Amino acid sequence: MQRDKVVIIGGGGHAKVIIDILNSSNRYDIVGFTSQSNHQQNLCGVQYLGDDSILSSLMLEGIKYCSIAIGDNKIRKKLFDKLVKEGFTPINAISPSAYVSSSARIGNGVVIMPGAVVNASAIIEDNVIINTLTGIDHDCTISAHSHIAPGVSLAGGVFVGEGTFIGVGSSVIPEVKIGEWTVIGAGSAVVNDISSHVTVVGVPAKKYI
């Protein structure tokens, strides 16, 4: 089977894990990575191509698949919107050791890391990261451009708004609604609805100044 060529956008730790995931499937050939800041020639065996200005010439060479390997939600959204407009297709990078229910709905440009679980009827929208060992239980919605960090547990029916970041090891009780572009600090326990554009931390999670 012919494998599709894909370019990785980003050269940090998140890119390394995405390279691992793509190498463990037979679906894609990684042509290289671009980076604005990391100019090392090699990242886990993948060659550095240049900064993002190289992308238009890659498109002319017929490379239309990309994986946006950037953890920061605002930057990842900006790149997603720009690259889709330019004709790229952000691919899904789903680890073979993640579990994704057949009734879950998964958007485009989604990353699901090793050991993550996405249970029945969950919705994972475009450009979302579900990080290592994180559990997204039944009927959760994770809106576009959000990042759920490693070891997070979302109980059933949780709603996460666009661009929200949930820090490592946090827990959220059932049916809670979290607004958009909000930050939940590492290790928080979210037991009430949380509004948009705030940072909360602690057990139970409260707004921090």
Ligand SMILES: CC(=O)SCCNC(=O)CCNC(=O)[C@H](O)C(C)(C)COP(=O)(O)OP(=O)(O)OC[C@H]1O[C@@H](n2cnc3c(N)ncnc32)[C@H](O)[C@@H]1OP(=O)(O)O
């Ligand atoms: C594979 C990967 O690595 S994915 C990336 C995963 N990364 C994460 O999960 C990081 C999550 N980030 C955090 O929890 C951060 O601490 C944030 C975003 C909540 C706050 O960051 P900053 O604004 O830089 O806060 P800062 O470090 O200055 O701390 C401010 C105060 O809040 C406290 N604080 C910070 N984070 C937390 C937290 N998670 N829980 C409780 N208190 C906290 C600090 O102790 C400090 O208190 P003090 O003023 O009494 O000393």
